[in-house]
Amino acid sequence: MSDRKSYSSDVSDEQWALVEPVVTAWKAAHPSVSGHQGRYAMREIVNAILYQNRSGCQWDLLPHDLPPAGAVKYYFYKWRDDGTDQTIHDLMRWQLREKKRRLADPSLIIMDTQSIRVAVGVPVATTGKDAAKRVPGRKRCLAVDVLGLVVEAVVLPASAHDNAAGIALLDGVAAQMDTVKKALVDQGFKKAVVDHGKQYGIDVEIVERNPADKGFVPQAKRWIVEQTNGILMFSRRLVRDYEHRLATSRSRVFWAMTSVMARRLTGATLPSWRAA
Numbered sequence: 001m002s003d004r005k006s007y008s009s010d011v012s013d014e015q016w017a018l019v020e021p022v023v024t025a026w027k028a029a030h031p032s033v034s035g036h037q038g039r040y041a042m043r044e045i046v047n048a049i050l051y052q053n054r055s056g057c058q059w060d061l062l063p064h065d066l067p068p069a070g071a072v073k074y075y076f077y078k079w080r081d082d083g084t085d086q087t088i089h090d091l092m093r094w095q096l097r098e099k100k101r102r103l104a105d106p107s108l109i110i111m112d113t114q115s116i117r118v119a120v121g122v123p124v125a126t127t128g129k130d131a132a133k134r135v136p137g138r139k140r141c142l143a144v145d146v147l148g149l150v151v152e153a154v155v156l157p158a159s160a161h162d163n164a165a166g167i168a169l170l171d172g173v174a175a176q177m178d179t180v181k182k183a184l185v186d187q188g189f190k191k192a193v194v195d196h197g198k199q200y201g202i203d204v205e206i207v208e209r210n211p212a213d214k215g216f217v218p219q220a221k222r223w224i225v226e227q228t229n230g231i232l233m234f235s236r237r238l239v240r241d242y243e244h245r246l247a248t249s250r251s252r253v254f255w256a257m258t259s260v261m262a263r264r265l266t267g268a269t270l271p272s273w274r275a276a
Contacts, residue, residue, distance in 0.1 A: 009054040015262040040067040056236030080251040089254040092261040105179040106145035112225040128159025141165035155249040166193035174200040
């Protein structure tokens with residue numbers, strides 16, 4: 001750890017021990033042609049990514065006692081493109097599930113979408129308007145397990161139908177594991193998603209709202225994905241979509257959940273906005 005004063009988003013020694021093996025293996029597999037080991041500590045690169053995710057700041061506004069934006073961008077984009085960000089995330093999910101005495105991969109998932117407004121400058125070609133929710137921007141689509149841990153994430157223009165989101169999520173889940181046998185979704189998903197799930201042996205159940213219910217009534221197990229959406233809001237970079245590329249928005253979800261899971265695995269608390 002450096003001598004600088006720590007930020008609340010920094011990884012502790014125990015949390016870094018969870019991330020470090022993946023980062024070290026990545027560095028060994030990507031040696032510099034000149035033999036240079038890099039000017040900045042990998043732990044500080046990870047701290048800078050988590051700081052930006054947590055605070056929502058622009059690249060150029062990263063604090064001066066963290067590595068410069070150019071160096072952080074280099075690793076952030078490399079890890080986004082080769083899947084290292086998801087590798088770190090998934091390893092923590094497996095460890096946390098096993099800590100809760102569950103198998104590494106789930107048999108049940110819950111899927112949902114959330115429409116998010118975008119910042120000025122986000123390419124119009126990657127955005128749209130959710131006609132039902134009247135929200136212009138992008139649609140963040142999640143598949144989570146019964147612990148609320150993210151199994152797959154997809155980001156689409158907000159104009160995309162929930163069917164497209166559900167199909168993309170099922171494809172992503174099936175590509176990672178063959179353990180999932182059931183998926184719960186709300187009434188925004190239609191028969192196309194149910195039929196698509198059958199291709200993978202996944203029973204997609206559309207959980208219908210009780211007509212007698214008034215106001216917000218949590219649905220058994222279905223509410224878990226809503227809780228995860230709320231947890232992601234602790235990361236200010238996810239409150240609004242600032243990213244030019246959909247893949248970057250997806251990566252932000254993995255980093256946010258990596259921070260959450262690292263804290264849970266080490267017994268640390270997640271400070272609220274008011275405390276941060």
